[in-house]
Amino acid sequence: MKKTEWYLEYEIIKNRPGLLGDISSLLGMLSINIVTINGIHEGRRGLLILAKDKEQIERLESILNTMDTIRVIKLREPKLRDRLAVRHGRYIQRDADDKKTFRFVRDEIGLLVDFMAELFKQEGHKLIGIRGMPRVGKTESVVASSVSANKRWLFVSSTLLKQTVRNQLIEDEYNENNIFIIDGIVSTRRASERHWQLVREIMQLPAVKVVEHPDIFVQNTEFSLDDFHYIIELRNDPDEEITYEIVDKNHMFSDSDFGSFNF
Template sequence: MMHKEWYLEYEIKLNRPGLLGDISSLLGTLGISIITINGVDQGRRGLLLKTDNMEKVGRFENIVKQLEEIEITKLRTPQLRDRLAVRHGRYIKRDLDDRKTFRFVRKELGILVDFMAELFKEENHCLIGIRGMPRVGKTESVVAASVCAHKKWLFLSSTMIKQTVRSSLFKGEYDSNYIYIIDGAVSVKQTDMKHMQLIKEVMTMPAVKVVEHPDLFVENSEFTLEDFDYIIELRESEDQQITYEQVSKNHLFNNDGFGFFE
């Protein structure tokens, strides 16, 4: 018998002792199993449900509409944001104007890593851009998410420990199980045509690619922000501005003060 998962979110209009127990009992009576439950926002609860019959879900919805205590705000097939909201107890912030942009602050690295790990499990092409100031945790989060997703990672360009600029891959590195990481601020400054040719080649592969500093990357390449499936913004705090003057300065010099691109 096929079981289907549902995401239920409801807003508490009139809180009273035993309300959650009553909702849980109603679901159980109708033969709907609760997989996970958590608060997902102030005054809201989210539940992952499982049932073998969608008519049972419709029956539950009709009964709840008669109640004054709660109001159903979402009842649908679970999306990634729904699963993470129940798992972490809060929703990922999403840009209202650009729906593919998601915002995090440094104290939310746990949910960010979890979010990216789920994206990294995609088996087809997925292009992710990540914005943020230096030393905010961009690269570390990408690597941690790769580990969580049981994927290998490969730097095509980076300054994480020392400058890395790849102009070719070994045979075994052409593998959809890799997460290909590109530092856009480094790659666009390269005069090595082999490096940019490699970038173009990897972009056509059915694999996950992550580009740090995507805005700098698209300014000096044939790619555009429209090519990205997701844009992630990572800040130290909600009000931190992401600017590129300091980013460019940091990528011009290594820790010893010698120019990378002399």
């Protein structure tokens, strides 16, 4: 019988020598294999385990709940956040009120790239927004995630090298495996109606679209934040405020700062 993967997370109540060995021995006696284990938070460990049936997991949970040295936090089929937590040794921060908003700081770029790469591998239409101040690493993270997911990225509008505003795509660029990157500020402030026609065409494709500055984007289109499947926030530090005042003052982009081309 094929074994299935489960995620176990527990909090250490009484840390004593041999605790991990006891849990490993228990898993062994139940014929449950450990795939990966890592500390994921202060006083917490996460494990990916393999079990042949749910009955094994129920027996494991029953025994673990009798132990006074640990407290079971999660025992479930693994979600993407669980896999990344074990891989990186930390959990992705999720907004308590808006469950589709995920927060990262700059020193978590590796975790962010892995997270987006996993999203990029999923098939079908997916709309992802990414917020952050200038030069925090938004575009670079999207490009790195595309490479990690083995996907081609296309700038529909961007300022990464020069200010880019696309008005059309060539035939082979209408590909469901491409990652389409749109800068909400550039599209709003510099684009023509032809560009917006292209954006609407791209939105109909069963592909991944990433919109930088989604708040500005939705202010000037028929789209809303409800249309986004994920919102990612990237900050230099946890207390940084993401603000668009610099845009309102027209200091973010000027013709003297960037070359521009349309095609």
